[in-house]
Amino acid sequence: MKRKTTIDGVVVTPLGLIENQLGTLLHMFRCDESVFSRFGEVYFSEILPGVLKAWKRHKLQTQNFVVPAGNIRVAIYDSREQSPTRGMIEHFDLGRPGGYFRLTIPPMLHYGFQCLGDVPALLANCTDIPHDPAEGEIVSEDVVGVRFPVAR
């Protein structure tokens, strides 16, 4: 398995964190960002300690992940036949401190996630199309033939 810093099409966008005496303001996505295409849905996935979920894949939907609470490892595996980074696997540890950014995952990439730490973590996703079970799938590691790079 090759390893590289960037799978083709995956984008990491630094986001503002504005601290004041009341708490922290955490940016996620604005319609006037140049990379914004369209709004489909925003939802949260609370991931419990010890949970690992891999692999998922969407045929049409782009994921835009941030982790505003807790910590989550997201791994991405590129099995796209025409991709210049085919066969590569990459992971990102999201959450504070140090990991508050937006991770954009285009369609047809396999991805999975693991809760890091011993408290529930919150994955927020702002997608370009609303959830449609017909375009998403969950595929086991055995079928894909690739293991999730587990944090120990």
Next chain:
Amino acid sequence: MKRKTTIDGVVVTPLGLIENQLGTLLHMFRCDESVFSRFGEVYFSEILPGVLKAWKRHKLQTQNFVVPAGNIRVAIYDSREQSPTRGMIEHFDLGRPGGYFRLTIPPMLHYGFQCLGDVPALLANCTDIPHDPAEGEIVSEDVVGVRFPVAR
């Protein structure tokens, strides 16, 4: 001060909470909901224990609040001159269990929030226009002449 269940224009929308063995999926907003108008921005405000912030008001922006982590009291005061519910104050306790819903606050209403409990809470907001400091304001309780209904 009058008290009533609904200030004109304020909407509470029940949202799906889907529990499984990995954690909980929490809906927030979809573009194909009949009440969806347009996407402006999504961001988070982490509110620390003990914090109370009142009052805020937006001239143009509609707020769509959910609380995916922790618990927050949101109060709304209607000072709109032409409103059928002028003078009313209403509050909502958001967060799980029992308070996972979307609270829509149209422009020109005063609102504030208070962290409930002893852990930081996360307020998520999906607005119809992106943040513009020129259309929002923070006004003290003394200026508005109305106290936030504090949870003890």
